[in-house]
Amino acid sequence: MSFRHKSRRTDADYNGDENRNRGPLKRYNYWKRVADGSMRSNEDMDSTSDLKKSNVNHRRTDIRPVSEGPVPRCMDWEREVETDEMCSSVCCDMQRYRRRTLATEFGPREQKNSSGSSDSRDSPVPGEVMEEDEEVLMRRQKQITYGKNTLAYDRYIKEVPKHLRQPGVHPKTPNKFKKYSRRSWDQQIKLWKVKIHAWDPPSPGGQYEVDLDDVMDIELDFPELDSDSSAQPPKVSKASSSQAVSSLSSLGIFEGNY
Amino acid sequence: MENCKEDYKIQSFDLETQNLLKTALKEPSTVDLEKVSNVIVDQSLKDQVFSKEAGRICYTIVQAEAKHNNGNVFRRNLLNRLQQEFVAREDTRLRSLQEWVCFVTFICNVFDYLKVNNMPMVALVHPVFDCMLRLAQPDSLNNEEEVDCLVLQLHRIGDQLEKMDGQKMDELFYLLRDGFLLQEGLSSMARLLLLEILEFRAGGWMLSDTAQKYYYSEVTD
Numbered sequence: 419m420s421f422r423h424k425s426r427r428t429d430a431d432y433n434g435d436e437n438r439n440r441g442p443l444k445r446y447n448y449w450k451r452v453a454d455g456s457m458r459s460n461e462d463m464d465s466t467s468d469l470k471k472s473n474v475n476h477r478r479t480d481i482r483p484v485s486e487g488p489v490p491r492c493m494d495w496e497r498e499v500e501t502d503e504m505c506s507s508v509c510c511d512m513q514r515y516r517r518r519t520l521a522t523e524f525g526p527r528e529q530k531n532s533s534g535s536s537d538s539r540d541s542p543v544p545g546e547v548m549e550e551d552e553e554v555l556m557r558r559q560k561q562i563t564y565g566k567n568t569l570a571y572d573r574y575i576k577e578v579p580k581h582l583r584q585p586g587v588h589p590k591t592p593n594k595f596k597k598y599s600r601r602s603w604d605q606q607i608k609l610w611k612v613k614i615h616a617w618d619p620p621s622p623g624g625q626y627e628v629d630l631d632d633v634m635d636i637e638l639d640f641p642e643l644d645s646d647s648s649a650q651p652p653k654v655s656k657a658s659s660s661q662a663v664s665s666l667s668s669l670g671i672f673e674g675n676y
Numbered sequence: 677m678e679n680c681k682e683d684y685k686i687q688s689f690d691l692e693t694q695n696l697l698k699t700a701l702k703e704p705s706t707v708d709l710e711k712v713s714n715v716i717v718d719q720s721l722k723d724q725v726f727s728k729e730a731g732r733i734c735y736t737i738v739q740a741e742a743k744h745n746n747g748n749v750f751r752r753n754l755l756n757r758l759q760q761e762f763v764a765r766e767d768t769r770l771r772s773l774q775e776w777v778c779f780v781t782f783i784c785n786v787f788d789y790l791k792v793n794n795m796p797m798v799a800l801v802h803p804v805f806d807c808m809l810r811l812a813q814p815d816s817l818n819n820e821e822e823v824d825c826l827v828l829q830l831h832r833i834g835d836q837l838e839k840m841d842g843q844k845m846d847e848l849f850y851l852l853r854d855g856f857l858l859q860e861g862l863s864s865m866a867r868l869l870l871l872e873i874l875e876f877r878a879g880g881w882m883l884s885d886t887a888q889k890y891y892y893s894e895v896t897d
Contacts, residue, residue: 495759499797500748502799503792567746
């Protein structure tokens with residue numbers, strides 16, 4: 419029986435004072451009438467088992483205290499709800515991603531838009547280890563959410579349907595389930611957000627402006643499977659920033675899902 | 677929405693507020709959602725009929741806001757208000773039993789309707805339990821109004837609450853058994869309500885046919 423069904427039933431019984439008049443607890447009327455004396459006598463009740471009596475005596479000294487005072491359980495209900503929401507959506511994403519992993523491993527024909535092994539869409543490489551650390555996933559999801567909660571992203575997804583996205587040209591959300599170093603991931607996010615800026619609503623001054631400060635001093639970092647951060651990647655200067663963005667795309671950094 | 681009034685029980689509001697609520701349901705981004713949530717919370721604390729179903733209108737507005745602009749202004753404010761009222765519940769109860777009962781009804785209704793990914797809001801579980809446990813205290817059991825509220829809420833959301841924290845539900849029912857057995861001066865109505873809820877839970881949050889017959893059929897004298 420579903421929750422909804424159950425509550426509908428109880429709602430019908432208990433909804434509103436009007437039901438009280440119809441007397442959901444019909445026995446109440448009976449009890450009211452006999453309340454003054456002709457109720458079942460106490461002797462009848464005591465004639466049941468001795469066990470009950472001894473339990474009653476035992477209980478008398480065993481009243482449980484309950485936490486006193488209006489103490490809030492946590493600091494902020496809304497923040498807790500938002501975190502939970504993100505947590506469960508990350509879990510949903512993970513299940514979906516796992517299913518796709520299985521589909522890739524065991525049945526390429528199950529893939530809907532398979533275009534060969536070079537398809538860097540959502541399907542992970544079979545046997546590839548995926549990121550499962552909850553803390554990492556939550557942090558990454560938060561970064562993705564911040565990027566998507568923008569007017570620019572709204573305009574982007576309205577303008578370019580997913581199936582018309584061209585890799586390299588159109589920003590693609592970094593895949594949070596793939597193993598990347600912290601630095602690699604943070605940079606992917608940064609570059610992704612920069613690309614989304616292209617869809618910023620036109621400012622009073624000019625056309626679509628990419629804030630070049632965002633791409634200043636980008637450190638090129640190739641996707642890694644471990645967190646080796648000791649390598650010294652080349653720096654990219656402001657002048658060649660736009661070049662850097664497109665060349666990074668061609669490196670295939672933006673693998674992953676939307 | 678022609679049957680808006682009946683669905684959401686907003687007849688008790690003045691016309692201006694009714695229109696505000698109707699607009700909030702259809703075009704949430706065009707209204708002051710903080711104001712809307714305050715209006716709903718304030719009314720829920722006064723109006724018992726409204727408090728029993730206010731969760732539904734809250735849910736619809738939350739969904740509408742999320743769909744229109746991915747916002748959660750309404751929900752954020754609603755939860756903040758609920759949290760404030762929760763913290764002050766002891767004072768509320770001393771000041772006005774009716775307001776306290778309305779508050780409990782309202783927060784339970786929100787728990788029932790405002791789901792997150794089809795799951796109840798975890799943040800509300802312990803606060804709701806705290807309210808139930810408070811209602812199970814001896815001084816509350818002496819008020820039929822409070823016992824009535826307690827059993828009504830348990831009928832509506834008891835099974836969901838138990839799934840979220842079975843141990844707390846056990847703790848609550850220890851108190852209810854104690855109250856039923858030991859509390860002197862408990863009215864016959866209160867005892868009837870308690871016995872029914874004890875049986876209800878024991879039956880897996882539903883009554884057996886015979887119990888149903890006992891409690892809910894007409895008794896001929």
